Amino acid sequence: MTIRRGTAADAAVLAALARDTFFDTFAATNEATDMALHLERAYGVPQQTAELTDPGVVTLLVEEGGLVVAYAQLRRGHAPDCVQGAEPIELWRFYVNREWHGRGLAQALIARVTAEAGDTGAQTLWLGVWERNPRARAFYLKCGFTDVGEHVFLFGTDPQTDRVMARPL
Numbered sequence: 311m312t313i314r315r316g317t318a319a320d321a322a323v324l325a326a327l328a329r330d331t332f333f334d335t336f337a338a339t340n341e342a343t344d345m346a347l348h349l350e351r352a353y354g355v356p357q358q359t360a361e362l363t364d365p366g367v368v369t370l371l372v373e374e375g376g377l378v379v380a381y382a383q384l385r386r387g388h389a390p391d392c393v394q395g396a397e398p399i400e401l402w403r404f405y406v407n408r409e410w411h412g413r414g415l416a417q418a419l420i421a422r423v424t425a426e427a428g429d430t431g432a433q434t435l436w437l438g439v440w441e442r443n444p445r446a447r448a449f450y451l452k453c454g455f456t457d458v459g460e461h462v463f464l465f466g467t468d469p470q471t472d473r474v475m476a477r478p479l
């Protein structure tokens with residue numbers, strides 16, 4: 311397994327992985343029309359090219375057997391008021407292909423994420439996770455995050471409640 315930073319050359323691979331893992335995670339528990347709207351807005355070669363070339367975004371890709379099977383993205387910017395820690399940075403996206411769940415890959419990726427986040431000078435890592443995503447919430451608790459509040463995530467036309475979690479770096 312290798313973990314490396316993504317570049318613009320990875321846009322098509324990242325777009326496909328991001329779209330597929332998002333659909334796989336949330337399609338069964340959401341309206342198809344909201345899902346379609348979200349996929350169209352968030353994923354595609356133009357969107358992921360913009361992210362991969364944005365100096366405020368760090369994209370990490372996990373490769374296994376020549377395939378990209380997981381990714382994470384850090385994003386500098388505004389944090390919600392409930393994030394009290396100094397110098398916050400957002401863990402914006404964190405997705406592992408289903409066949410790799412429960413096999414330790416996510417732990418390796420979060421270790422690299424925290425190292426990269428620390429290298430930016432950040433002191434606090436925060437994220438939003440859907441209140442109805444118990445596996446991810448359990449994973450983040452296991453990784454030292456605590457629940458610090460909530461914020462709204464507009465999924466298509468559906469305003470959903472995300473738990474906000476944070477941990478010191």
Ligand SMILES: CC(C)(COP(=O)(O)OP(=O)(O)OC[C@H]1O[C@@H](n2cnc3c(N)ncnc32)[C@H](O)[C@@H]1OP(=O)(O)O)[C@@H](O)C(=O)NCCC(=O)NCCS
Pocket residue numbers: 331335404405406407410411412413414415416417438439440443444445446448449452
């Ligand atoms: C979230 C994710 C990265 C975690 O990686 P993982 O390899 O599945 O994580 P782990 O198996 O190490 O840990 C998950 C924990 O949740 C537990 N769990 C599994 N299903 C659960 C459920 N329905 N309710 C509560 N806990 C659950 C597991 O038992 C495990 O805890 P344990 O190690 O103490 O037994 C991965 O599941 C994933 O990519 N999911 C889809 C995308 C996603 O939801 N991303 C997060 C967006 S914010």
